Amino acid sequence: MAAHPRAVGTQLAVDVPDGGMGVEDVAALVRRAQQGDADAFGALYRAHVDRIGRYVGALLRDAGRSEEAVAEAFLHAWRDIRQLREPERFVAWLYRIAYRRAMAEARRPRADSLDEAAHVLDERRDASPESAALAAMTAATVRSALLELPDAYREVLVLRHMGELSHREIAQQLGKSEEAVRVAYSRAARALRGQLEQRGDT
Numbered sequence: 001m002a003a004h005p006r007a008v009g010t011q012l013a014v015d016v017p018d019g020g021m022g023v024e025d026v027a028a029l030v031r032r033a034q035q036g037d038a039d040a041f042g043a044l045y046r047a048h049v050d051r052i053g054r055y056v057g058a059l060l061r062d063a064g065r066s067e068e069a070v071a072e073a074f075l076h077a078w079r080d081i082r083q084l085r086e087p088e089r090f091v092a093w094l095y096r097i098a099y100r101r102a103m104a105e106a107r108r109p110r111a112d113s114l115d116e117a118a119h120v121l122d123e124r125r126d127a128s129p130e131s132a133a134l135a136a137m138t139a140a141t142v143r144s145a146l147l148e149l150p151d152a153y154r155e156v157l158v159l160r161h162m163g164e165l166s167h168r169e170i171a172q173q174l175g176k177s178e179e180a181v182r183v184a185y186s187r188a189a190r191a192l193r194g195q196l197e198q199r200g201d202t
Helices: 005-012 023-034 038-060 063-083 087-107 129-135 139-147 151-162 167-174 178-198
Strands: none
Touching (some): 063 087, 139 151, 139 178, 151 167, 151 178
16 A cells, blocks of 8 residues: 655645545545545545644744655555554544654754744734743754653644644544543643753743
8 A cells, every 4th residue: 555655645635625524524534545545545635634734834844844744644644544443533643643754854953944843833812821931932942842741742732832723623633532631731731841941941
């Protein structure tokens, strides 16, 4: 079931709107894709590529690296889709793949990659204390602090602030209750503040 990410992007990016499918529609397409149906995976690609692109773009703040990370994310999804045991969780699974590919890109040394990752938070209208603190940090400081957090904490912070998802949307993506997400977010925010304080940046 191998495919080249560029080929997937070129061949399949056509007319399905971002987020235009219900959970059952997505699950049905996933089941078809797991049987090797490239057209079904194409529909999944078209439905989610824009939002995944915005999410990865917010993480990396680098158009070239974001494009590469998105392409790699969909390549990995196509390659590994048969391993997904719960087709209804496809979107959460895809976000996790995209996050890992973005972090891999972020760790790859490159002089012009230290853009202002926290700048995206400056543009939020509802500036929470966490947003205000993050917006004041440099990209390198924030990324370094995030990488020190447990995966579960890092994921909920990134989805909330950089993926621009509500607590309810995060709960849907992760298959958790909204209350569980709120608790995880609160703990993650405290952990991040602790990491930033250790660096003398708060």
